[in-house]
Amino acid sequence: MERPLTQHIHPDGTTRTLREYVKTGGYSSLQRLSSGLAPKDLQRLVSDAGLRGRGGGGFLTGTKWSFVPMGANAQKPKYIVANGDEMEPGTFKDRVLMEGDPHGLVEGMILAGYAIDAEVGYIFLRGEYHLSAQRLTEAIAEAYAAGYLGKTLPGTDFRFDLHLHASAGRYICGEETALINALEGKRAVPRAKPPFPQTVGLWGKPTVVQNVETLYNIPHIVNQGADWYHRLSRTQDGGTKIYGISGCVANPGWWELPLGTTAREVLEQYAGGMADGVRFRGLLPGGISTAFMTEEHLDLPLDFSSIPPEVGRLGTATMIVLDDHTCPVGFVLNLEKFFARESCGWCTPCREGLPWVAKLLMSFEEGRATSEDLSLLKMHTKWLAPGHTFCGLAPGAMAPLQSALKYFHDDFERHISTRGCPWSKKLSQQRILV
Amino acid sequence: MLSDTERRELEDAVKHYPDKRGATIDALLTIQRRRGWISDDTLLEIAQFLEITVEDVDSVATFYNLIFRKPVGRHVAFVCDSISCWIKGCEQVQEQIKTLYNADLGQTSPDGRLTVLPIACLGHCERAPALMIDQDVYGNVTPEKIEQIVEKYK
Ligand SMILES: Cc1cc2nc3c(=O)[nH]c(=O)nc-3n(C[C@H](O)[C@H](O)[C@H](O)COP(=O)(O)O)c2cc1C
Ligand code: SF4
Ligand code: FES
Numbered sequence: 001m002e003r004p005l006t007q008h009i010h011p012d013g014t015t016r017t018l019r020e021y022v023k024t025g026g027y028s029s030l031q032r033l034s035s036g037l038a039p040k041d042l043q044r045l046v047s048d049a050g051l052r053g054r055g056g057g058g059f060l061t062g063t064k065w066s067f068v069p070m071g072a073n074a075q076k077p078k079y080i081v082a083n084g085d086e087m088e089p090g091t092f093k094d095r096v097l098m099e100g101d102p103h104g105l106v107e108g109m110i111l112a113g114y115a116i117d118a119e120v121g122y123i124f125l126r127g128e129y130h131l132s133a134q135r136l137t138e139a140i141a142e143a144y145a146a147g148y149l150g151k152t153l154p155g156t157d158f159r160f161d162l163h164l165h166a167s168a169g170r171y172i173c174g175e176e177t178a179l180i181n182a183l184e185g186k187r188a189v190p191r192a193k194p195p196f197p198q199t200v201g202l203w204g205k206p207t208v209v210q211n212v213e214t215l216y217n218i219p220h221i222v223n224q225g226a227d228w229y230h231r232l233s234r235t236q237d238g239g240t241k242i243y244g245i246s247g248c249v250a251n252p253g254w255w256e257l258p259l260g261t262t263a264r265e266v267l268e269q270y271a272g273g274m275a276d277g278v279r280f281r282g283l284l285p286g287g288i289s290t291a292f293m294t295e296e297h298l299d300l301p302l303d304f305s306s307i308p309p310e311v312g313r314l315g316t317a318t319m320i321v322l323d324d325h326t327c328p329v330g331f332v333l334n335l336e337k338f339f340a341r342e343s344c345g346w347c348t349p350c351r352e353g354l355p356w357v358a359k360l361l362m363s364f365e366e367g368r369a370t371s372e373d374l375s376l377l378k379m380h381t382k383w384l385a386p387g388h389t390f391c392g393l394a395p396g397a398m399a400p401l402q403s404a405l406k407y408f409h410d411d412f413e414r415h416i417s418t419r420g421c422p423w424s425k426k427l428s429q430q431r432i433l434v
Numbered sequence: 435m436l437s438d439t440e441r442r443e444l445e446d447a448v449k450h451y452p453d454k455r456g457a458t459i460d461a462l463l464t465i466q467r468r469r470g471w472i473s474d475d476t477l478l479e480i481a482q483f484l485e486i487t488v489e490d491v492d493s494v495a496t497f498y499n500l501i502f503r504k505p506v507g508r509h510v511a512f513v514c515d516s517i518s519c520w521i522k523g524c525e526q527v528q529e530q531i532k533t534l535y536n537a538d539l540g541q542t543s544p545d546g547r548l549t550v551l552p553i554a555c556l557g558h559c560e561r562a563p564a565l566m567i568d569q570d571v572y573g574n575v576t577p578e579k580i581e582q583i584v585e586k587y588k
Contacts, residue, residue, distance in 0.1 A: 077452075086557055087554055087555060087557075088555070089516035089517045089518065089554065089555035089559070090516075090517060090518055090555065090559050091555070091557065091559070092557040092558060092559055092560060094557075095557045095558075122450075126557075127463070127498075127500045128500070128512075128553070128556055128557070128566060128571075129557065130569040131571075163450040165450070165459075165460075166459075166460075166463065167459060167498070168459050168462065168463060168498035168499070168500035168501050169498045169499035169500040169501075169553075169554070170497060170498055170499060171554055182459070183456060184453070184455065184456055185451075185453075185455040185456045185457065185458035185459065185484075185486075185494065186455075186458075186490075186493075186494065187493045187494055187497050188497060188498075203452060203453060244559070244560065245560075246518035246521075246559035246560050246562060247518060247521050248521060248522075252559070252560040252561075252562070253560045254560065288516075288517055318559070320517055320518055320521075320559070323521075326521055331517065331520075331521075334515075334516070334517050334520045335517060338516055338517070338554060341554075342554065344497075431521070432521075432522060432523035432526065
């Protein structure tokens with residue numbers, strides 16, 4: 001099984017230097033640019049490869065690039081931005097890449113920059129990733145010294161500058177238009193779309209924001225081609241994916257696997273099944289803005305096209321497992337408290353609705369809830385549905401709630417009838433100890 | 435007043451952006467690294483340097499959880515309270531910190547050594563529960579290990 005993104009990452013957690021990176025073929029993709037691969041050709045190659053954005057949305061990368069104005073009349077400068085905000089709870093895949101192989105991101109950024117004819121790139125990194133920041137800073141300095149950055153690429157008139165921007169917290173910065181405001185030094189609230197960043201982005205100029213893992217794929221597509229890239233995957237979406245798992249499983253971790261691997265395989269073959277003494281009840285497939293999946297969904301191929309919309313979506317592919325020693329209501333309460341705290345406060349339904357949802361869930365845990373509260377929770381999943389709020393944060397917050405109300409309905413009811421949380425402190429203590 | 439070193443660091447940061455204001459976060463983080471927190475006076479110095487209003491700088495400073503608008507202890511402990519860490523007992527970790535150092539979430543220990551703050555998922559969920567002290571991340575933390583971990587931060 002090929003693992004192009006992670007095969008060279010050191011298991012001991014140390015990073016890879018420029019010398020090591022070049023020795024295993026690093027930066028060789030730039031020769032393709034020098035020998036005549038035009039920006040439009042690169043866009044087509046990435047489209048043919050079927051690369052979909054790894055930030056959670058799964059948008060086709062080549063298509064996204066095709067909206068950027070090209071040619072002599074296009075506004076300048078254009079910008080390419082790597083989204084390394086990675087604050088979606090349960091998600092740690094971009095960190096693995098940036099810490100383990102920082103030059104892969106630099107090379108991916110140069111290629112993406114070339115594809116849209118952007119002369120400047122920013123890596124937007126969440127403030128808590130200090131080790132990634134240190135290693136990326138070193139990698140960028142090495143790439144400048146070696147002439148990959150800051151010099152005209154031989155055989156082309158393309159010159160690329162790359163900067164690291166370390167942020168200072170707040171989940172909303174990962175939303176691409178909030179990220180653009182953050183980079184401009186403004187309060188990080190989202191912007192209205194349209195216009196989309198591809199035409200009016202950073203400082204009003206054409207801008208593409210791309211997830212870190214997405215960018216790591218591009219050098220390999222350039223080196224080995226679209227057909228090879230499709231063969232890596234088991235389904236119609238191209239490539240591999242970093243799958244992760246956390247919660248009460250025997251062996252939490254991450255693995256680069258073909259797109260279309262099932263949750264059952266990740267859980268049973270890679271994570272070694274559930275931890276001793278606890279049983280599986282459900283999982284969020286990719287961060288907390290995705291809907292629960294239960295036993296009946298475990299054999300669905302996990303990719304961007306195979307999960308039926310009524311079931312949910314893949315998200316970041318780093319799953320979080322719910323076990324039988326954990327109260328599903330308490331679990332969802334933790335998620336909604338996160339969303340309420342991280343709401344940027346710009347639009348009323350989200351700013352007011354999320355704390356309300358959290359309070360309602362708290363009333364279940366504390367034994368004060370009535371069936372009216374249950375219907376209020378259900379109403380919120382409609383009031384905060386897509387289209388009712390200014391950005392995707394609040395609808396994302398409703399995905400786990402709505403699915404929990406469906407799959408764990410009896411547990412919500414039991415909180416009402418027994419006036420409290422049926423999961424005793426002792427039971428949760430047992431879970432923590434396994 | 436900004437010291438010469440601070441000024442030099444800010445001048446470097448500004449170079450990365452076509453508009454000085456882009457360096458607001460860099461400026462806040464850089465100065466905070468030296469002074470521990472962002473006072474009203476600091477805010478004004480940064481605003482003057484970036485040639486924007488104090489309100490502009492404060493609207494950014496108050497938005498981000500890693501910018502401190504109040505003094506903090508000599509060290510800051512960030513306890514992850516997101517889902518994977520919650521499943522694995524972050525509440526017990528936080529309780530133990532409170533017992534040992536007499537500081538609840540949002541408080542500083544009476545000896546000024548440690549400020550304790552909650553933080554969103556630290557991206558180390560496979561090693562939950564996770565804890566970050568200053569810039570160092572610790573995984574698989576148990577209440578029993580806290581004292582030994584914090585030992586290093588005097
Ligand atoms: C509230 C919110 C938070 C987000 N956080 C991230 C993030 O941390 N990293 C990321 O890559 N995308 C995040 N996104 C998605 C981005 O807006 C954007 O779609 C993505 O970076 C595009 O990259 P891709 O096409 O390569 O996936 C977030 C979206 C929302 C609504
Ligand atoms: S949905 Fe929430 S996070 Fe998004 S703009 Fe509205 S208040 Fe801000
Ligand atoms: S949930 Fe705590 S590190 Fe991710």
